[in-house]
Amino acid sequence: MILLIDNYDSFTWNLVQRIGELDPDIELRVIRNDRVTPDEAEAMSPSHVIVSPGPCTPTEAGVSGAIIERFAGRVPVLGVCLGHQCIGFHNGMTVARHPRVMHGKTSMVHHDGAGIFAGLSNPFIATRYHSLVVLPETIPATGWRISAWTDEEIDGRPTRVVMGLRRDWGGDAAGVATLDGVQFHPESFLTAEGPRLLANFLGMRPPAPASMHVVPSSDATTQETDR
16 A cells, blocks of 8 residues: 655655556555644555655644655655655754756756666756755765755856755665655656656555554544555
């Protein structure tokens, strides 16, 4: 089961549609960011977790940060746009306003060719809908990797903007699941490589054997999608 945390954003349903196109039989549960606790989410035993885009900031994203912290390294986790910013913010990075509002704009995104970016064109065109970014100078020198980026000219100076973050588990990488964030929108039809990126993510598996501690679920409000 794929758990998708909805940050009250219409793009959530574009993600649902894209994932359904990749695998019509996939079980996908969409829950809003104020309708579940980390314990309730853990009781659902998801195989993957996605944290959606949203119109707000990481401090206003409900349970998103706590969900990322609970599942990081245990099952594959992907943060998209606001979800990406939540990964950075809740790991001590600075999320700040970008000099340009990038709503509905496209950029050439470069990447490291690993993980969710394996087999993708490099660079590729990606769609952006955001006014905030993770500041690269606040990303720790160890434990994290800028997995994707775009180059812009801001105030006459070349500037590298973070488009992807990946947790670098070092020597423990074989025993933990991937934690990735992307600032762009892979679900947008203008992000031609988006379906392949999502397919790469869905193809990842939690470490075996699974070691999640399951607790009793309460009355979390959930919404099942049409599969």
